[in-house]
Amino acid sequence: MSDSSSKTPQNPPTPGGESQPTTGQYKPDMLDARPVKPSKLGYNIALLVLGIVFIAAISATGADWGRLVQLPGNMVNYFTLMGQGVAQPLTAEVQQHWLSAFDNMLESVQIAWIGTVVGALFSLPMGFLAARNMTPLPLYVVVRFILSVIRAVPEIVFAIAIMLPIFGLGPLAGALALGISSIGTLSKLISEAIEGVDQGPLESARASGATQVQMIRWAVLPQIMPEVIAIWLYRFEVNIRASAILGVLGAGGIGSLLSALFGVRAWDRIGITLVVIVVVTIIIDQISAWIRHRVIHGAPKKEARAARERDDSDGVGVPPAGAHPI
Amino acid sequence: MSTPAIEAPARPQKPRPAASAYAGLLAAAVGLILFFLWSSTSTLQLDIGVARLPLYPILGALGVFAVLALCWRARTGPLTALGALAVIGVTWWGGSGIGFTLAPLWEDFDRGWPIIQEFLDPSWGFIWRVWDQWVVTLAMAVVATGIGCSVGLLLAMLASPVSSPSKPVSQAVKAINSVIRSIPDIGYGLLFVAMLGGTAAGAGEMAGILALIMFNIGIIAKLTGETIDSVDKGPLEAADATGSTLLQRDRIAVLPQILPGYSSYSLYVFELNIRASVVLGIVGAGGIGSTISVQLSHFNYSNISAIMIALVIVVLIVDYVSLTIRRRIT
Numbered sequence: 001m002s003d004s005s006s007k008t009p010q011n012p013p014t015p016g017g018e019s020q021p022t023t024g025q026y027k028p029d030m031l032d033a034r035p036v037k038p039s040k041l042g043y044n045i046a047l048l049v050l051g052i053v054f055i056a057a058i059s060a061t062g063a064d065w066g067r068l069v070q071l072p073g074n075m076v077n078y079f080t081l082m083g084q085g086v087a088q089p090l091t092a093e094v095q096q097h098w099l100s101a102f103d104n105m106l107e108s109v110q111i112a113w114i115g116t117v118v119g120a121l122f123s124l125p126m127g128f129l130a131a132r133n134m135t136p137l138p139l140y141v142v143v144r145f146i147l148s149v150i151r152a153v154p155e156i157v158f159a160i161a162i163m164l165p166i167f168g169l170g171p172l173a174g175a176l177a178l179g180i181s182s183i184g185t186l187s188k189l190i191s192e193a194i195e196g197v198d199q200g201p202l203e204s205a206r207a208s209g210a211t212q213v214q215m216i217r218w219a220v221l222p223q224i225m226p227e228v229i230a231i232w233l234y235r236f237e238v239n240i241r242a243s244a245i246l247g248v249l250g251a252g253g254i255g256s257l258l259s260a261l262f263g264v265r266a267w268d269r270i271g272i273t274l275v276v277i278v279v280v281t282i283i284i285d286q287i288s289a290w291i292r293h294r295v296i297h298g299a300p301k302k303e304a305r306a307a308r309e310r311d312d313s314d315g316v317g318v319p320p321a322g323a324h325p326i
Numbered sequence: 327m328s329t330p331a332i333e334a335p336a337r338p339q340k341p342r343p344a345a346s347a348y349a350g351l352l353a354a355a356v357g358l359i360l361f362f363l364w365s366s367t368s369t370l371q372l373d374i375g376v377a378r379l380p381l382y383p384i385l386g387a388l389g390v391f392a393v394l395a396l397c398w399r400a401r402t403g404p405l406t407a408l409g410a411l412a413v414i415g416v417t418w419w420g421g422s423g424i425g426f427t428l429a430p431l432w433e434d435f436d437r438g439w440p441i442i443q444e445f446l447d448p449s450w451g452f453i454w455r456v457w458d459q460w461v462v463t464l465a466m467a468v469v470a471t472g473i474g475c476s477v478g479l480l481l482a483m484l485a486s487p488v489s490s491p492s493k494p495v496s497q498a499v500k501a502i503n504s505v506i507r508s509i510p511d512i513g514y515g516l517l518f519v520a521m522l523g524g525t526a527a528g529a530g531e532m533a534g535i536l537a538l539i540m541f542n543i544g545i546i547a548k549l550t551g552e553t554i555d556s557v558d559k560g561p562l563e564a565a566d567a568t569g570s571t572l573l574q575r576d577r578i579a580v581l582p583q584i585l586p587g588y589s590s591y592s593l594y595v596f597e598l599n600i601r602a603s604v605v606l607g608i609v610g611a612g613g614i615g616s617t618i619s620v621q622l623s624h625f626n627y628s629n630i631s632a633i634m635i636a637l638v639i640v641v642l643i644v645d646y647v648s649l650t651i652r653r654r655i656t
Contacts (some may be wrong), residue, residue, distance in 0.1 A: 057468035060461055063531035063612075067522055071536075074521045110420035117417050152641040154601040156608070157634050160622065161445050165438030166431065171424035241510040245605045248512055252424070255512060259609065262516045274509065281508035291409075 078267055085268025086275055097269050101257065101276040107171060108253035109284065111246070112239035114175040119182025120232045126183060127190030127228075128216065134194060143187075150184030159246050174251030178239050186235055193227045194220060230292040237288055240281060347404035348394075351411065355390045358415050362386040365422060386418055444627035452632040456617050460640065462531060463613040467599035470535050474542025475592045481543060482550035488562065489554055489576045503551070507544035514540045515606040524610025534603060534611030541602060542595050546588075553587040554580060589655050593648035600641055 088094055128134050129143040159177035167173035201219035210218065247255015254277060261270050362383040393414060397407035420426075483489045485503055490496035514537035522536075523529040561579035570578065607615015608622075614633060621629045 053468060054472045057465040057472075060465035061469055061531045061535065061612075062462060063466075063469075063535055064529055065532070067529050067532050071522065078521055107423060110423040113416055113420040114424060114426055117420075148642070148645070149638065152638045152645065153634070154604055154637070156605055157637070160630065161627075161634065162442065165441035166434055167438075168430070168434070172426060172430075175420075175424055175426070244510040245512045248516075248605075248609055255510075258513060258516055262520050262609075265520065274513065277510075277513065278505050278508045282504050285504070285508070 081267035082271025082274065085271035088268065094272075097272050098276070101254075101269075101273040102280075104252075104254045104257040104273075105276050105280045108243045108247065108255070109240060109280070111171050111175045111243040111251070111253050112178065112236060115178025115182060115239050115243070116232060116236040118176065118179025119186050119235065122179075122183045123186035123190055123232075124228065126187035127194060128220075130187055130191035131194035133197075134216075134220075147184050147187050150181065151188065153181065153184075155181035155242055156245060156249065159249055159251065164249070169250040171252035174243055174246035174249075174253065177246060177251075178242055181242075182235050182239065186231060189231045190224070190228055193224045193231070197223045226295045229295050233288045233292050237285055240284060244277075341401075343398070343401060343404055343407075348398060348407070351394060351404060351407055354408065354411055355394055358390055358411060358418075359383065359387045361415065362418060365419070382422075386414070390414055441627055445631040447628055448631035448635055449628045450632060452629045453636045456614065456633065459614045459617050460636070463600065463603045463607075463615075464640075466531060466535050466538060466603055466613055467596055470538030470542055470599055471592060471596045473535075474539040475546050475588075475595060477539070478543045478546025479550060479588060481547040482554055483576060483580070485547060485551050486554035488557060489572075489580045491572055500551075503544065503547045506540060507548055509540075509544075511537060511541040511602045512605055512609060515609045515611050519610040530607075530610055530612035530616060534606045534613055537606055537611060538599050538602060542599065545595055545598070546591055549591045550584060550588050553584045553591075557583045586655050590652045593652055597641065597644050597648060600637075600644060604637065 090098075126143065126147065129139060130147055132140055135143070155177050158180050159173060162180075163173035163177045167176065197220055201223065202215060205215045205219040243251070243253050244255040244258070247253040247257070248259045250256060254273065258270070258273055261273060363380065366380055366383045390411065393410050394407065397410060402410075481499055481503055484491075485496055485499040487493065487496050490499070515534065518533035518536045519530070522533045524533060557580055561583065562575065565575040565579040603611075603613040604615040604618060607613045607617070608619045610616070610619075614637065618630055618633055621627075621633070
C-alpha cells in the first residue's frame with residue numbers, strides 16, 4: 001500500500017511537509033491517509049435494539065410455537081383436499097361451485113369499484129383542500145386532521161359502526177364503508193401530487209389573470225390528472241382485497257362465501273374459491289397496471305412523439321415530467 | 327374570455343378530434359344505453375305525459391351523453407373518451423349489481439340511530455381492561471413484520487431481473503409473488519385458523535402471525551421488487567467489472583441502494599399489520615380483534631367504540647413514530 005502511494009505526487013503542499021524524509025522512505029501524513037470509515041455505532045445499536053424488540057415480541061405474543069410442528073402435515077393434508085376439489089371432473093354440481101365462486105368474486109369487484117368511485121368523487125376536492133399551495137392555512141390544518149383520522153380508522157370500523165346499523169348487512173354497506181375509508185388515502189396522495197406540480201404553468205396562469213378555478217382547470221388538473229387516475233386505479237386494487245374483509249362481516253361477496261365455506265370445512269370448494277380469487281385478482285391487477293402505465297408514461301414509444309405533438313396545447317394527455325408510477 | 331383583435335398570426339388552435347372517431351364513440355354510447363335498458367332491474371319509472379320511461383336507464387343515458395359532450399368540448403382524444411365511457415359502464419354494472427341506493431340514509435336512519443348513539447358514548451373504562459390484548463397485537467405485528475419482511479426481501483431479490491440468478495428463476499418467483507399477493511389477508515387468516523385451530527383452540531396468535539407473515543411477504547415483495555428494478559445501474563456495472571459473484575453484487579451494489587426504501591416499506595407494513603390484526607381477530611386469530619369479535623356478538627357497542635378509539639390512537643402513534651423514523655432514514 002505505502003509503496004504505491006509513494007509514487008503519486010503530492011499536489012498540495014502539506015503543512016507537515018518538513019517532517020517528510022527525503023531519503024526515499026515515505027511516511028503518509030494526515031492528508032493522504034485513507035479516509036477513515038465512518039462510525040457504525042449508531043447503526044449497530046439500532047440493529048441491536050431491533051433484535052431485542054423482536055425477541056421480546058416473540059415471547060409477548062404468547063403464541064404456541066410448538067404447534068408449528070404439526071403445521072406441515074396439516075398443510076399437505078388440506079392442500080391435497082383443495083387440489084382434489086379443483087381437479088375433480090366438471091359435473092353439474094361442481095360447475096355450480098365454480099359459478100357461485102365466480103359470481104361472488106364479481107360481486108366483490110362490484111363492491112370494490114363502487115367504493116372506489118365514491119372515494120374518488122370525494123377525494124379530488126378533498127385533495128385540493130389538503131394541498132398547502134391551494135388552501136389557506138386554517139382550512140388546510142382542519143382538512144389534514146380529518147384525513148389522518150379517516151386513514152387511521154380501518155374500513156371494518158366504518159362498516160361496523162356506521163354502515164351496518166343504517167344500511168343493514170349487504171354489499172351496499174360494504175361499498176360505502178370502503179368508499180369512506182378510501183377518501184383518506186386517496187386525498188392524501190392526491191394532495192401530495194398537487195403540492196408537487198410544476199410552478200411554471202401556475203405562474204403563467206396567474207400572470208394572465210386567471211381566477212382560482214381557472215388556475216385549477218388549466219394549470220393544475222392537466223399536470224396531476226395522469227397521476228390521480230393511477231392513484232384511483234391503485235386504490236381499486238387495494239379495495240378488491242379489502243372487500244373480502246368486509247364480506248366476512250356479512251357484506252356479501254367473496255368474503256362471505258369464504259367464511260361460510262370455512263365454517264363447514266368444505267375444503268374442495270375452498271380450493272375452487274381460492275383459485276377463482278387468485279385468477280380474477282391477477283387479471284384485474286394486470287389490466288390496472290397496464291392502464292396505469294399507459295396513463296402515466298403515455299402512448300407506446302413509436303406513437304409517443306406524435307401523441308406529444310397532438311396533445312401539446314391541451315395538456316390533458318401530457319404526463320408531467322416528474323410523474324412516477326405508484 | 328374576450329381576446330383583443332390582433333391581426334398577427336392567429337393563435338394556434340388545437341384541432342378538434344376526428345369526427346369519425348367520435349361517431350364511433352356515439353355508437354358505443356348507444357350500445358351502452360341498450361345495455362342499461364337490458365340490465366336494469368329497477369321498476370321505477372319516469373312519467374313524461376306521453377310515455378313512461380324507466381328512470382335509471384334514462385339517467386344513465388343522460389350521463390353518457392353529458393360525458394361525451396364534455397369530452398368533445400375539452401377536445402379529448404378518442405381513446406380517453408372511450409375510457410370515460412368504459413368507466414360509466416363499469417360503474418353502472420357495479421351499482422346495479424349491488425343495488426346502489428342512498429335511500430336508507432333518510433329512510434332507515436332511525437333504525438340505526440340508537441346503535442350509533444351507543445357508539446358515541448364509549449365506555450372509557452374498557453380501554454384499560456384489554457391492555458394485554460393490545461400488547462399481544464403489537465407483538466404479533468412486530469414478529470410478523472420481522473419475518474415477513476425478511477422473506478419478502480429475499481423473494482423480491484429473486485424476482486427482479488436485476489438481482490436474480492437467472493431469467494427462469496425471476497419469472498417463476500414473480501408468478502409466486504403475484505399468487506401470494508392476490509389472496510387477501512382475511513383469506514390467509516381463515517386458512518391458518520382452519521389448519522391450526524383458532525383462539526378457542528389456543529392457537530389464535532400463531533394463526534394470526536402466520537397470516538400476517540403471508541400478507542407482509544406479498545406487499546414487501548411487490549414494493550421492494552419495484553425499487554430493485556429501478557436501481558442505478560452504475561454500481562452494478564462496477565461490481566460486474568471487478569468480477570464479483572452474484573451474491574457479492576447483490577450485497578454491495580443492490581442492497582445499499584434499496585435499503586432506505588426497504589426500511590420505509592417495512593415500517594409501512596408494520597402499520598398495516600396493526601390494522602389487519604383487527605380483522606384477523608374477528609375470524610379467530612388472536613389479538614385485539616378477538617376482543618372486538620366477542621363484544622360484537624354481545625352487541626356491546628359502547629365497548630367496541632372504546633376499543634376503536636384506542637385503535638385510532640394506537641395507529642396514529644405508530645403512524646407518527648414511523649413517519650419520524652422514515653424521515654431520518656430517507
